[in-house]
Amino acid sequence: MFKIFSRSPVHDPIAKPKPQSKTEIRCTTCYMCACRCGIRVHLRDGDIRFIDGNPNHPINRGVICAKGSAGIMKQVSPARLTEPLLRKAGAARGEGQFEPISWERAFELLTERLRGIRATDPKKFALFTGRDQMQALTTLFARQFGTPNYAAHGGFCSVNMAAGMIYTIGGSFWEFGGPDLERAKLFVMIGTAEDHHSNPLKIAISKFKRAGGRFISINPVRTGYSAIADEWIPIRPGTDGALFMALLHELIENDLIDHAFLKRYTNAPQLVVLDEGEMEGLFAFDPNKGPASDGRNPHNKLVWDLKSGSVKPAYPEGIAAECDIALRGRYRLADGSTVAPSFQLLAERVLACTPEWAEAITGVAAARIRMLARELGETALHQAFELPIGWTDAWGVRHETTQARPVAFHAMRGLAAHSNGFQTIRALAVLMSVLGTIDAPGGFRHKPPYPRHIVPNYRVFNDPAMLKPNTPLNAAPLGFPASPEELALNDDGSPMRIDHAFSWEHPLAAHGMMHNVITNATRGDPYPLDTLMIFMANMAWNSTMNTMAVRDMLNARDGNGQFKIPFLVVCDAFQSEMVAFADLVLPDTTYLERHDVMGMLDRPISEFEGPVDSVRVPVVAPLGQCKPFQEVLVELASRLKLPAFTTEAGTRKFKDYPDFIVNFEHQPGLGFLMGWRGANGEKSIRGEPNPNQWEMYAKNDCVFQHHLPLDQQYMRNWNQAYLDASKAAGWRQRNDPIQLVLYSDTLQRFRLAAQGKTKGRQPPDHLRKRIETYFDPLPFWYAPLEVAQTDAREYPLAAITQRPMAMYHSWDSQNAWLRQIHSHNYLFVNPLTASHAGIADGGWSWVESRWGKVRCMVRYSEAVEPGTVWTWNAIGKADGAWQLAPGADESRKGFVLNHLITEELPLDGGAFSATISNSDPVTGQAGWYDVRVRLRPASADEAEVSAPQVAAVPAVPGVLGHAHDAVAYFAGRDDHDD
């Protein structure tokens, strides 16, 4: 319970407003989850009275969820920090002993420290952020500072979903694209419970179902969206890739594939060299047209024309109407090399992936897999239709209609958070491609600025010579490598980054690997850090694996008694578990107290029909001394005189964050926001800075939407008008077509290096086999790394988490309304499994993995397949954190599965003589859902309390602690008589 409940309510909403009361409505953008709906905040006399959805907002059209309307209670959360804090001299990290300091003192401390690091060894400063929405700014700060040690949370969230899809089709789900449910007839959702694109997806599913669409959910657990699916297909965690491979097998065997689409818009017909050597597995090319194709220049390729019996350039000759391009077969080129269309290799790959093979892995009956493949193929091909929308492709051919393929998929973290997730998601993207559902009506559709090049034209910083004092990086810390030469390695091949992202351990770690920072920094691997700044990430509890060990690491000291991570800065709005470990605490604002941008340089809220960006504007003043982290960064950057934040005269360039947003241009005319650019706000997308841009957003519901012409809304990988427009808008660097990558020569380049067949960079010997195995140019299924290392007889059950609809990760256990929905969590277990283990419904149980154990309460559930146990994510809290009262349900009954999950695995599967991150070997995505567990009942004499428990921390100075201005509602009863 909260201290809030001991206080008298201060408002009575059914009482008549005082005559002099001032009521007003201010529009801004919700941030109770990452969906970013438009909201209206209703105030009376400056107090927030309630929040509802903005009917004019393109994302949610007035719809609001439980979280969104409960934002009012986040504002008055007892856990709110209100002043900067410095750890008391001599206090251990984790004890939560602080003294308040002024902002000026905090800035002086930080500036002095960071200035020293920047002038000597900038990589010793690391900035890692949680689920923030300003990665363009944080990236810029790190790059300007000169450290490669930056990432946001993507590496432990869903980078596999982003990278697996982007390296295959140029876009992905959620912000990047999604299912066109308005025109789909069949919707297959896999690995999704509650989604990032929350309200819009709910709205779309409701319309889709009302229109008679068929909705199949494939998930180990029937929660969230699955509960309203027409059919739930339970599947074992981490096996989705096997299902996709079997579906591909069936579709190809039964010829339920879109031949015309594959030939024109994908690399399916392009010829792969089969002979051993440096070109093995790469695409054959025409030396007269330049060097061999690669991820940066993908167009010099060949196809086989069956009509003439000869080889042709892939385009435009190869796609000319008079050609009949081969998808199958083997051919010999004039230079004697043997080649095959990449589709032939795909067909050979899936040949052994029969439904029976997949049944043994997934638990889904072979007959059901066959039926699903038939449903997919027949809906895509035989229920197809055309929209009367003409468009012109990249080769100048006019198409008078747009071909619909009414099968839509949606997938998310259930696929991504496995160490086989990248190849699983590649398999899904290939499955979608053979059905022709890419940017097609009724299928998957991109959202601007997507699709990107394949490989995206964002190179990662990888030049050790440029890692020098007082010097910005010459590339961003994060990017998309296209070859081993683009990895972030030192000259001796060691990782350049503290998290080992973009090293041979995890070459395509496009979002960094935040989950390894503390472990590596404590070990000094590859070097020690000086200052680690963490924003909005609860690394001492639910945002880390191996929680108890990581808490120890945060407090670890070397032989001289010095902290192994010498200085730890935590910026958060609430007293999370992480705050207790900080040396310096910076109190952030809530989303209702600050300016924010969700723009095209970062993660906009675009729709299928065109780009959309949005902002937040403050609707109330910051509490106490809270300061937006954006302001902190702009202030620090200005004090440190980082070049982008400093005039040529050496003075400060930007007054504050709003000023920075308006005036920063990353190219002439292109800045953070698209709307109301130009001196008078008359331009959009590109234009000079407009000093009144914030006002214009505020007047227009905090959102700007640009509708693309109808002929630019589909087939955007190849739609010349869109490709031209996206280049002009600065979303792409080129306007060439983006062929879908069924067969990835980018992955093959890494494999060739591992096999020692290329002259360039090669992995160290101990990683050769790993790269050779997982950098397969064709998708394949393999058991997740941890599963393969675990004795299934000892630990027979998969353990996963799901995010509930009423809470966004750990954000809401301090929210008085939402914690009434989830104040603690259970482990949900199939009754067959639980009773077999001797555990009663509601009984206390131990859950044990190879790495740790938790004690928790079990709840029987038929809505989970028998080999899986699951719980809600991040409901359990450490005692005293988040200002929950001693003995609160969250800490005494709640628990987190993180204690069971390791952040490192033995490299060779055996002893821990060498370790490697428990992550996808391609992308570094954290393998959250790979842990295997066993259950045993707690004994009758054990305390009925979750375990492990940690010592309670005290309230930090200045924490709100109670809610002065809490709004209590009495509707429906007359409390005045009580």
Ligand code: SF4
């Ligand atoms: S879905 Fe997310 S952004 Fe939208 S109202 Fe709910 S919490 Fe807010």
